[in-house]
Amino acid sequence: MIDGTKQSELLSTLEKLKKDNEVIEVRILKTDKGTISGYFDDHDSLVQAVKKYIGKYDIYITLNPVKKELLARCKNRLQTYAKTSSQDGDIERIQKILIDIDPMRASGISSSEDEKKSALELVKKIRKDLMEEGFSEPVVADSGNGYHMLLAVDLDNTKGNVEMIKAFLAALDFLYSTDKAQVDVTTYNPSRIVKFYGTKACKGDNTTDRPHRWSKIVKVPAQLNGISQSQIQKIAAKKPKEEKPSKKVAKGKTLDVNEFIQKHNLDLAYSAAYGGNATKYILGTCPWNSDHTDNSAYIIQYDSGGLAAGCHHNTCSGENWKSLRDLVQEDEVTSVGEEEKQSDIIIKLAENFQYFRNDIEEPFVAIQKNGHWEVMEMKSQKFKLYLTKLYFEHTNSAPGSDAISQALKVLEMKAIFSDDNDERTLQKRIAEEDGSFYYDLCDSDWRVVKVNEEGCWIEENPPILFTRNRNMKEQVEPDFAVQPNQLFDLVKKHFRFKKHSDTVLFTTYLVSCFLPEIAHVILVLFGEKGAAKSTTMRMVKRIVDPAMQDLLSMPTSKSDLAIVLSNNYMPCFDNLDTLSAEKSDMLCMAATGGAFTKRTLYTDSDETILRFKRSVSLNGINIVATRPDLLDRSIVLELERIPKSERQSERTIWKSFEADIPKFLGAIFNGISEAIPQYDETELEEVGRMADFTYWGYAIAEVLGLGGDEFRKAYLSNQDTANEEALASHPVAAAVIALLKNTSNWSGSVSSLLKELERTAERERINTRVKTWAKDANVLSKRLKEVKSNLEEIGIYYDIRHAGDFKKITLEKHVEMKQEGGTGEKALHRPLHDEDDDYDFEEDLA
Template sequence: MINDKYLEEIKKGLNFIKESDELCEIRMLKTDKGTISGYYNDYERLADDIKPYIGKYNVFFTLNPVKKDLISKSKNKLKYYAKNTTSDADITKRRILLIDLDAVRPTGTSSTDEEHKSAIERAKEVEEFLEEQGWSEPILADSGNGAHLLYHIDLENNSNSVQLIKNVLKVLDEIFSDEKVDIDKSVYNAARICKLYGSVACKGDNTEDRPHRMAKVLEYPEKFEKVDVKQLQKLTSMLPNEKEKNNRIDNHNKIDIKSWMKRYGIEVFKEKNWGNATVYVLEKCPWREEHTDYSAYIIQFDNGAIVAGCHHDHCSQENWYTLRDKLEPGWRKNNKKDRRDAESTKKSQSDILIELASQAEFFSDYSEETYCSIKVDNHVEVYKLSSLKFKMWLTKIFFDKTGKAITSESMKQVIGVLNMKALTEEQNRYVSKRCVKYDEKIYYDLCDNNWKVVVIDENDWKIIDNNEPMFLKNKNLKAQVIPEKYEDLSILSKFYRFRNEDDKILHMVDIVTKFIPNIPHPIIVIYGEKGSSKTTSMRKDRSIVDPAIRDIVAMPTSNSDLGIILNNNYMPCFDNIDNISAGKSDILCMAATGGGFSKRKLFTDEDETILFLKDCVVLNGINVVATRPDLLDRSILLELERIPDTERKDEETIWKEFNDAKPKILGAIFTMLSRAMKLYKTIKVEKLGRMADFTKWGYAIAEVSGIGGEKFIGAYLNNQNRANDEAVESNPVASVVIAFMKDRKNWSGTISEFLEKLYDVAFKEKIDTNSKLWPNEPNVLSRRLNEVKSNLLLYGISYTIRHHSKSKKITIIKETDVSVKESDIIDF
């Protein structure tokens, strides 16, 4: 039973750290129910909900405020097997600076009492040091195994803030980390989660020597005042620059800093030992004598390294080297040989390369695939750590620095370390293949050499530099043409020959919706007789949405290969399909509405890769290749007409005309999408088809493009009826039940009796009972009926199955006036 003191500590800590009604995420990792997550602004409810988990799992919360609309994911409640947790992009601003002091101990264990005490004492030393730098009083907290210092800051959530916080932590690590206590330098990301105060830190086994302890706040300031940006920046000026780091040995190890200061008349106001360094606060600034407010300092680290500086803005460019230049003219020339000796001191190739790679940001996605983002000129490039491109980048930066090649063993070690860094940064991000929605805007990657993207919002669209790590390029991606401003979406229909007007409308609207990421997209099934340009039409669609070197593929033989193709393409297109197996049909259904596909990692028995699927899938064949009811429910059937011999054109002419028009086609699509984004927020659609999100977006697009929302809805529902007819015709159970009820209003009996009746009807109607879908046993019949239940409803046929004595009894009813419409069947 959890004592009430835990719950009170939780509420007290949150109410002090968080602003009124501020939203935060609660997260528990590696539980028996996967990741447990919830978004709360009701801290009373939060404390009650996590009560069963205190002492069982480590409970974390987001320190910085998250966007309020995230509460819709799990409003004031916990969600099991959570896939999408808070990312850095979900943080509104940076309000808290966390300094995490960890007791050095074996991995995966709790700290001993002595180790724990050392971390708390070190935290007080850090607090005292920062107070002398003018910082306000922090919250001092016990993390259960170490200590936390929480400072109130007010920074924008951007890359500049990331670098500033990184440097602050590096300074404190240089001064205070040692073999007993380590300051965690990795807690700089905005979405950092922290041990929830009032919960129990439960790493490893709870033993007498290494007990589990409650995390709690030890000291609150009377007023939680902000540390301003200038104070943060002044602290980072203590950080040795690269030049200082590279020359530490020749410049510092031979210097007795006290004697050196005495020789040059530098007076010390105060001397103090801080962790791994000694800080000398100077009486006056050696660069500008008017600075007499003890703003100048010299710090010597235990390893001999020296840094110097002054907190005044006028001295922002001053350092240890400029001080020596001022007081020891010519020292650099005299030390030339020593510098060469120092530079020849060897670091391992792995150490050098890890240092060089620190210019990149490392992160993972929700399936634990690891990535890095690298700022290049005015854009950001994203690489998988397992990719050849990333290895080539590492090889280049190492060669540029050393003039040497990296060994394969060193490369292997470095990639292992960087993989660990990417997985432990806890910056889970969604990396897109072509299109992504972020901050109420849609971004579309042109994949060109200039790394340009199209950004679309409800006001308009424009082309910008890619400066966020959103897109991953693979070998199959092809550059898109530069779109032109254009407003007439009907330009699209000039390049396709659909058999009826409804199909033209659906195709036009669907192409626009394909640029809306993260909504369920219907599977497009293109069919028609030979010579109806099925493959060419599909390739045009792919060229508009997701240009690729290998734009169409055959349906693979294995389910695993299908999952990989779906995972690697934004708009996979499968050509000339004859039939689709039950397993592949299930995977395609998952790709349409969203889901995960698991496969074993190469050369391992235990590890698995989770492929998250939500794609814009296109299929084609002479006949309607989607035959199973659940797949047809998620499909739009588009029929092409045969092109007369007199109207045929050669390939070169077809593609020249299409490619010449493509910039305008894209411009019209982006314009309509922008207008639809504005309308989407205000419309209400009374009739929703099987794919509800697609229906609502389609209505908005049809309205702004001049087609008319109601006309689109009619076309979509008619298409769903057509799909239902196809489902019934291709399914022997649905066909035989409809035939059985043709002249009946109702029937009752056991499932066994019903199966016998259906055999008789199948024989008379010449329905194939050798089909794999035919139920040979009564228990199979129940399952087969459930598969076509929604299809039968559209024919006015419904049924109930109940246990009756030792058998199951079915009652089947047919309504003459069908009241159940397809539009009543909604899947959100």
């Protein structure tokens, strides 16, 4: 029997994983009364029915919803010696995919603690990698002996979809299974049963070393979002394709892969069973590219005699068993001396290039072409192709892939360990050196605009400052005859803001985007349908950082967002509804400068560092930036809906705008040149949250003829509006404001304050079913800290002190708060979004 807490846990499992009235089959295997089975659409009846079997047998439930007519077999009760159970055709839809990760051990026994830990390490790795691929966060569960991940889907129960899931699991097995833990490839069938989390796993005898353990759900995301077929297919495509060996072998014999590996001196890291019908041999060093020393290359031998080979790296995407066989056979007839000669020739051909490293120790090369320097990343495919081109032009033959790899190692060594300690900070689009600002025009001659207090001009042979990517687009030449005081009229001609103060603020902001190495404010555009939000953002991008793909959708994963921020000087995210907490934090970091580290693909310890300080912009029908830290770093501008009588065709709008871009640029660069000495002399008593932007904005507004004080007034007013939005979007702040509406102070313990705020929230109908609400007293302190500066802006202060055996908190209101239409009312009634909160996955799995 189980206690009330366990019953609640079982009901919670059903609530989290199953929909109301969904039909579930319970199945208990290998009992003294045969298979016990029953069908349930009532959760309470299900829990009551299984209670007496918990701790005696393993108890399972169907993963996917069973057709409702099967209730007639045994409705809301269990039957012993069951003759029938759910088959694949009895499943209504496929709504979950089970990734079952089990430690390797003998069958019929529970896992040891060390064995179970190996499954834990594997589930963390797979979860992290899938989320970096854009997968929604899965449910994670402890099965008692291993770990499960449940991915939400919504698929028809068809043979094609089942085969797709089968290939998906086989690919995960291939990519991640080791000799210690493996992905179960058999859980693809729609009628799959899964552990009823909250019951006990009872494999074998219950011993000290291999105990029976309680299963449990470890993590359920705030919102269980589904993954798409294309995401599943992308992973499934990584499953190796079986190839038949072209060389005939005697009947009943197959190629001895171990002998093949030894004969050709391939670097075998380990071998393991794969997919139930094959053996995989993981190579420590890739035979096609010796730079890949991260167990990314493989050979697979199937029981049928078929073979497969390849490497996970993109640069080896075309390699297979045939190319491996051809490679090792070629090595047998190619002498070591000839191979070394190829690499030596390549090194000699590249000896006059400039080699250096950037500030995070990545190797770069500068190649002189037609009187200017072009910069390439040494690990890029472009540089490898350039070396191949040099060798082909010199010898009229192709170099071996290993020769390119050997030469690259030597050249990268020259860059990293340069005798003259040549380290340079490379930027995209905008840079600063020796007191001058530089803007990369991204043309084929690598020309730049140089700006300092003496003026601005195009520099034909600039210092090595920039790196580029394929998305960056060439900028037009500025018209330097246009003066700074003409910029405001250009802005009014092409942009429509509701308020004059917003137009002043935007004009100043536009110039500030061209300033390197300052903390940039985030531009947040909003407005009703027909306010030209996307067109406005596209125009801003065209002026500042023209690109092939100008507007971006918000990536689903944190790592993908980091890549976008790293690759774009001005990333513009279009048509947003909401922003999660972690993405808001990433954008904050992008505004003020920071770095994101991630494990380099197919390595255990190497890190890829993505560094950025960016000028970010966002747009949406509503204000999408709602978290206090993000709003503190933003300017929020409302666009005016364009009347029908004034609407023009896209072609007409862009023709006029493109004609004025040289004028925009000329006015901006001249404005920066004149603002530099003004900035050095500017002293202000009050500045906004973004201090650099306040000082530079003041200087810029002065030279534009807008007036520094007019700019500062517009910026501080905009920040007040942003502060109201931050408070309106935070349920704890809303409840505090409501609590102090009719009193000037409150004092008591933190736990009593939480109870008081809960009562206030219920009375004022503030949404507490969001992650930003405080569930306990410890979290309340954290939530208050998040909005401390915002509350102080409207005159609310708090203090927490130890008072014996509890923490005492005092709230004080120092100014009269607005009652109608101001911060208090807005904060009480604004709808709140359910956002992700910070979550310590390893702590929950401990």
